[in-house]
Amino acid sequence: ARGEATARGEAMFVPVGIKKLTNVAIVRYKSHGTRFEIACYKNTVLAYRSGFEKDLDNVLQSTQIYANVSKGVFAKDEDLINVFGTSDQEAICVIILQKGELQVSDKERKAETEHVFRDAVMTLVEKCVNPATNRPYPPGMIETALRDIHxxxxxxxxxxxxxxxxxxxxxxxxxxxRAAMRFKVNVRSDKAQELIDFIGENDGEIETNDVGSTEVSLTFTVDPAKYRAFDKFVKDVKGRLEVVTLAVMEEGTSSGTFDEDTMKSTVKQAELDKAEEALAKMEISRPVVARSAPDVQSRATQLETLSSDDANILVKRGPIAALPEDHESRRERFADIDKYQEGWEVELRAREGSSIVDAVFYSPEGDLCKTYADARRKAMAAAKS
Structure with a gap:
């Protein structure tokens, strides 16, 4: 009978108390063990909460309170009165809009997250510069950098x-x-020197200085973080502060002085250093456990038993800076030790029957360090003492 009714174009039976809505944004509110939902138009809830949208008719698809929007089940009046103290559904909708949780699908959440990420990229492009050129970086480079720092x-x-x-x-x-901001300030003549001194104290740079009979007008650039300090200063001296340029930068983009390959290698090196330091700490704190297989030796034990005569020495002991070109990556990496304490030496050894290359280090006093992490830590300690 239902199939015949459908074939004749008659409406299907929908139980009383059920109204189905589709393509909606759902806001859910839970209290006293009861769930309440309201059906809203997409992309309007956040606009309402931020104050851009004030008309409820543009936000709500219906003022009906639901127990489940997807199934079209209405909330019971006794539940509304028990939780909200009223059955006025429009008033309850306002409460749910303000306090409820907007339900977002995984796809929508991913799209929203990506949108905010893109906005963050453009914020850095518009407000930051390369200190060497005072030019902004291209968006692609900023995006790569943000993803590299996770x-x-x-x-x-x-x-x-x-x-x-x-x-x-x-x-x-x-x-x-951060790119500097450009300001224009007008103060009384008797406050001019006080303003100039304040600009200097905050590392600002004066660009123009127009002196009038009773008033002085200065244009200067300064770090945006100093804005509140200047705003307070100008108010105290009863002057006028005007923002001329939000971000002072040269035309074009900065890509020649620092490419993405250099940045990626820097990130990789920083992560490697952190990993080695963490490993060194683990080795220090790890309890000594007796090995059941006596023929298995640790790297440190192997190095300890190897002398300069019986080890397969690839590069003899010498200054870190003297490592040959075919070991350039190691030379650049180990150079960090010399920054903390000069005079360190390194020796590269190949393990017997293996392609693995070990580096051992000698302090300026001749002490042996069997790992890069140990040598770096010892050099850092010497720099602090």
Whole structure:
């Protein structure tokens, strides 16, 4: 009978209390062990919460409160009164909109996260420069750098705030800084010298200085982090502060002085150093366990039993900087030790019957260090003493 009714074009039976909606954004609110949901238009909930949208008719598909929007099941009046103290569904919709959790699919969440990530990239492109050229980096390079430092975004937070929080980590792997802001300040003549001194104290650079009969107008650039300090200073002296340029930078993009390959190798080296330091700490804290197989020796034991005569020496003991070109990567990596303490020497040995190359280090006092991590740690300790 149902099939015949459908064939005749008649509406199918829908139980009372059920109304199905599709293509909606669901906001869910749980309290007192009961779930309540409201059906909203897509992309309007966040606009309402941020204050850009104030008309509920543009946000809600219906003022009906649901127990389950997907199944079209209405919430019971007694549950509404028990939780909210009223059965006024429009008033309850406002509460759910403000306090409820917006339900987002995995696909939508991924798209939103990627959108915030792109915004973060453009924030850094628009507000940061290469200190050497004062030019911005191209978006592709910034994106690569952020992914290399494993930067992840929170879709619920400001992209600008998260981008600027990532700046210190980016500065560890390649040269980048906030572009300076340009300000124009007007103060009374008797406050001019006080303003000039304040600009100098905050590492600002004066570009123009127009002196009038009763007023002085200065244009200068300074780090954006100093904005609040200057705003307070100008208010205290009853002057006027105007932002002329949000980011002072040269035209073009900065790509020639620092390429992506250099950046990636820097990231790889930093990660390698961290891994070696962690491994060294593990080796120090690990309890000594007797080995059941006496023929298996550790790397340290092997090196200890090898003398300069019976080891297959690839590069004889000498200064780190003297390592030959075919060991350039090791030379660059080990150079970090000489930065902390000069006079270290290195010797490269090949293990018997293996292609593995071991590096052993000798301190300026002649002490043997069997790993790079040990040598680096000893050099750092000497630099601090």
């Amino acid at each position: 930067f992840s975004v929170d879709p619920k937070r400001s992209a600008k705030q998260q981008a600027l929080e990532a700046l210190p980590k980016l500065q560890e792997i390649f040269p980048i800084k």
